[in-house]
Amino acid sequence: MSQLTAGEQLRKHLDTFLASDVLGKSFPPYQPTFTFSAEYIDEFHMVLGASAKEPGLVNPKHIFGILIKGSLRRADALKLYEIGYFVNGDILELGSYHGLSTCILSQSNHNSALEKRIYSLDLNAENCRKTMESLHAAKLGRCVESICSEAAAAVERFATNGQRFQFVFIDHSHTNRFAKFVECYQQLSVPAGSASSTISMIGEMKIQTSLTTAFTVR
Ligand SMILES: C[S@@+](CC[C@H](N)C(=O)[O-])C[C@H]1O[C@@H](n2cnc3c(N)ncnc32)[C@H](O)[C@@H]1O
Numbered sequence: 016m017s018q019l020t021a022g023e024q025l026r027k028h029l030d031t032f033l034a035s036d037v038l039g040k041s042f043p044p045y046q047p048t049f050t051f052s053a054e055y056i057d058e059f060h061m062v063l064g065a066s067a068k069e070p071g072l073v074n075p076k077h078i079f080g081i082l083i084k085g086s087l088r089r090a091d092a093l094k095l096y097e098i099g100y101f102v103n104g105d106i107l108e109l110g111s112y113h114g115l116s117t118c119i120l121s122q123s124n125h126n127s128a129l130e131k132r133i134y135s136l137d138l139n140a141e142n143c144r145k146t147m148e149s150l151h152a153a154k155l156g157r158c159v160e161s162i163c164s165e166a167a168a169a170v171e172r173f174a175t176n177g178q179r180f181q182f183v184f185i186d187h188s189h190t191n192r193f194a195k196f197v198e199c200y201q202q203l204s205v206p207a208g209s210a211s212s213t214i215s216m217i218g219e220m221k222i223q224t225s226l227t228t229a230f231t232v233r
Pocket residue numbers: 084085086087109110111112113114115116117136137138139142164165166167186187188
């Protein structure tokens with residue numbers, strides 16, 4: 016599987032961007048952002064795809080062989096894996112709950128030649144514990160740091176420390192206040208001109224195929 020090369024174009028699917036009044040009500044099917052030759056990136060991506068029909072929820076037991084509380088739509092899960100697989104830099108996840116999305120991101124990291132660190136945070140200490148429990152049960156704990164922190168405070172700390180991420184997965188806030196985060200999160204993304212840096216917004220609609228690339232910083 017070829018990896019993303021510097022300057023490669025991301026497919027943004029601008030025609031699928033949703034207006035705010037249909038976010039959370041309309042669920043476009045999965046469409047790749049990166050270029051790969053087959054329908055799926057690899058076998059795990061195929062397992063994710065087979066785990067649900069659009070726009071259904073993927074089945075953690077089917078995917079990882081363990082129960083993980085949480086709900087991710089098929090398109091969201093496929094997109095998370097795809098971005099986690101192809102980005103060439105650290106990943107920040109805001110809102111891990113019991114670690115379903117974290118396990119998918121970590122699996123993408125384990126399966127990709129581009130090793131990165133995943134910083135996964137949640138406000139709730141019990142959720143952080145559950146996230147680590149899910150990761151260890153799925154043997155996916157390597158290169159993941161679970162941080163118990165409020166998201167905005169953590170983002171400020173990362174910005175102050177000059178830490179950069181290529182992918183920010185925002186799933187802690189389901190309100191439309193995310194606009195205020197965009198600016199802040201852009202400080203965290205890699206400088207323009209690098210291969211890719213993607214900011215994913217989640218809001219009420221979870222990770223939409225279209226929205227994933229709507230906030231790409233080039
Ligand atoms: C929708 S759940 C995340 C689901 C998870 N990504 C998954 O795949 O199952 C949102 C999580 O964000 C956390 N959260 C809510 N507000 C937060 C905040 N301000 N800072 C950090 N975490 C927050 C909640 O504790 C909750 O676990």
